[in-house]
Amino acid sequence: MLHALDRKLLRDVWRLKAQALAISLVLACGVAIFLTGLGMVRALDATLEDYYNRQHFAHVFASARRAPVSLLLDVEAIDGVQAAEARVVGSVVLDLADRSAPAAGRIISLPDTGPTLNVPLLVSGRFPSDTARNEVVVTERFAAANGFHPGDRFAAIADGKRLNLTITGTVRSPEFIYTLPPGGLMPDDSGYAIIWMPHTATAGVFGMSGAFNDLTVKLRRDAHRQAVIDEIDRLLTPWGGVGAHERDLQMSHAFMQAELDQLRNMSAVLPPILFGVTAFLVNMVLGRIVTLERSEIGLLKALGYRDSEIAMHYLMLATLVAALGVCLGWAAGAWLSSGMSHLYAKFFDFPWLVQPHAIDVYAIAGLIGLASAGIGALRAAWAAAALAPAVAMSPPAPPAFRRGALDAISDWLRLPQTAMMVLRGLLRWPLRAAFTSLGLSLGVAILVASNFMLDSLDAVIDTAFFKSNRQHATLALANERPLSAVDDARHLPGVLAVEPQFDLPVTMSVGPREKKLAISARTPGGDLARTLNVDEQPIALPEKGVLLSATLAEHLDVQPGDQVRVTLSGLRKGEMILPVAAVTQQYIGIGAYMRLDSLAAHLGEAPRVTSLNLWIDANALPDLQSALKTMPALATSVMLTDVRKSFQDTISENVRINTVLFLTISVLITIGVAYNGARIQLSERARELASLRILGFTRAEVSTILLGETALLAVMAQPIGWLIGAWIAWAMMAGFDSDLYRIPLVLTPQNFASASLVTLAAVTAAALLVRRRLDKADLIAVLKTRE
């Protein structure tokens, strides 16, 4: 049997259903995002650890020009090395029968004794036999995207040699959970393949018998990582080593960590905002209920209910609202998590997804949800418990107002009395007004931040593809070539203009700060690949010295006029001291740029070319593509229009998901705050508003007073929201700042305007819902009751 007090509780919740739902939805949003964020972080972490352990993912990666296999013994002997594997790795152009555009691939050798590190996981078929010359396994995604099955064949061109390869199986690899083709910004499953081939055959193709050019190392737990890396560098340097690095610079791993960081940021920023808004709303609504039920509280106490029972009664009210929010949040979180898993399965190549004990994540999310509502309810519950019964049963004193500075101003402005009611209401409860305005401004801020991402990525695309890299295609050559390669390329079908580029791997340092990168040298006056100054205007390559991208200049802590030390890696030896001529704007990757003739003079050799930037006649594209398929000197070709398109497609899909998510959060917060605020206004002012109606004020005039306060707070919330939004945008920009990419702080008037329009529309909708209640209010009944 339900106690009478429990019945009251249930009826109260039912009576407050609209307000309770508005609060529950805000809380549900917080619980869902917390659940999804934390759940996915743990799932990804656990999956990576499991996958890495099972497939023996290496800790250190290094490459060299050509090192003798015997060097592997020296590497294995380094203190802290558990296992090392020497591989031959090379780039190939693929000639796929059903694809007009050339595809690219990377061949990795499988040690004759079978791989012990970065072991590919067989999905279908079998591994090639050690002695087979043309058998390979390929990534499952590449096979699936091109409809390949074990037994199918395709052609690859490596170092000018055409290989007819037979697929014996498909695999996944912990090294290639996320794979970008050379020059690409997004994965390209059909156009880029990772290919594993037996060691002997691979060495034969790339002329590496008895040698290797790629080294992976697994460390012991107690290894001194930097010491091992230094020792590997020392061993490899004579053989053209370009510097060993840990997992943080391994592309697939770096992208996974970036994704994890983003998830962690999302779960660290959004849920606390939503939980905070929930606590505020519960506090506001429950505070009003306790005021309204003053005499009932007095009666209950007179009947002998204990203070604790009454406090518990109101805490339970908050708990029921929170319980609804938590349940909705769990459901939404489960749905969101499954959506995220699908999204991850699309971008990342996992063999499985480990879902570690989700129950405790659900429990934590639920507890935080209940706690935030409980904290919000504490003040009201305490107030109810503290009311003395005799005081409670007499009507409350009318709220005290005082004339202040505002009155002098309003007298001077000759404000109407209705405006005074609105203004004094705000000043009477300044804290509540401030929190309401803050709550509404968070709705604005979330939209500003979400719009910012869109605008910022637009700016990245505009800078990267329309101002900076304007070439239609880039051909990466398998080996360095003399400048005559430019003329060869000019004779390819459909090529209208060619500009050469020479990429030189170096270590750039200033004092203790250093960075491994490639200097890109180009001919002066180039019109395709251009460098931009910080104002994004084209800037000429300096006759002497080097241009550094802003991120690189910041990392090295140099300004124009300073000097950087450049240590050559690979087969070239030596050092150069170069002045920094200027800093360039670049959002994707880092870069250093020189004139080709200036770099050649420093190196003391004739200018050479590693890649060619092309301007193409679109009509002749098919002819060019078929010519490229058989071009011997080519390592890969990158169609920048395709890169841009896949980048834009991916962004627009992510943006759509994000827009829906952030719009939902923003609208829920705004409606939750505005609706509850206006309902409390209505409850507090019901009597005054009814009086005004009886005095002859029209519905519209009375609504103006009721909604005026909400409108004023909403308007005040806009600039605050813009500021908070701009701050979140700035924090996001700072958070994204890495060597992989960074984003510009783009805050447009349109962004602010659309954020404000959306939130003001949500406020209006909430206000209209409350106005409907006002229209239905029984004037006489209100006035005949004692407050």
Next chain:
Amino acid sequence: MSVKRATQDIPAFRTRGITKIYGGRGTAEVRALDGVDLDLPEGELVVLLGPSGSGKSTLLNILGGLDHASSGQAWFRDQDLTAMTDRQLTRYRRDNVGFVFQFYNLVASLTARENVALVTDVAPDPMRPEDALALVGLQDRQDHFPAQMSGGEQQRVAIARAIAKRPGVLLCDEPTGALDSRTGTAVLAALEDVNTRFGTTTLVITHNAGIRKMAHRVIRFQDGRVVEIKENKTRIRAHEVTW
């Protein structure tokens, strides 16, 4: 001060067969008013007496434009109240009616003068708020907020607010119901003063039988009907009313 007054031959209020039924359709039907015929001349102070539920408040609400009758007709001067829409009733209240309730219903966030100004801001030919407050003896309290005044003072502000628009009629529902005798007397004196000075037709609902001796006319209600109408030959002054 000008006095708003219609021609003497048309009564201020006239009702014919006015009936108000609450409930019905499944719930028990309550006849709050059951065919009331009344003629209330201009300028009188009328007291409505009767037990709770006898129909006096219902009549006051219909005459004040707060409620619609179920059947019958009611006129304010030559205007048919029973034919008016909600919007027209709002207009009617705004231009012609002053209300005083038992619970003063002042706006807590406005001072006495501002509470009165609420009405004078929208009325076609109002007094100055200061003058209205002076009429009820509150010229020194006009910058006080409701919380800073006694119950009697608050009720006098409510009366000042009701008369400031120079209403054709003043409708008072238990104006002294929440007051002690001393402050109650002051409120009655204010009502009496308005009635005699401006000739404002004033209807007062009360449970206090003493007040009826102040009235020109006393109407007694029972079970939704008028059971007695009595005209006082001699009237006492407000300060003579005993409680």
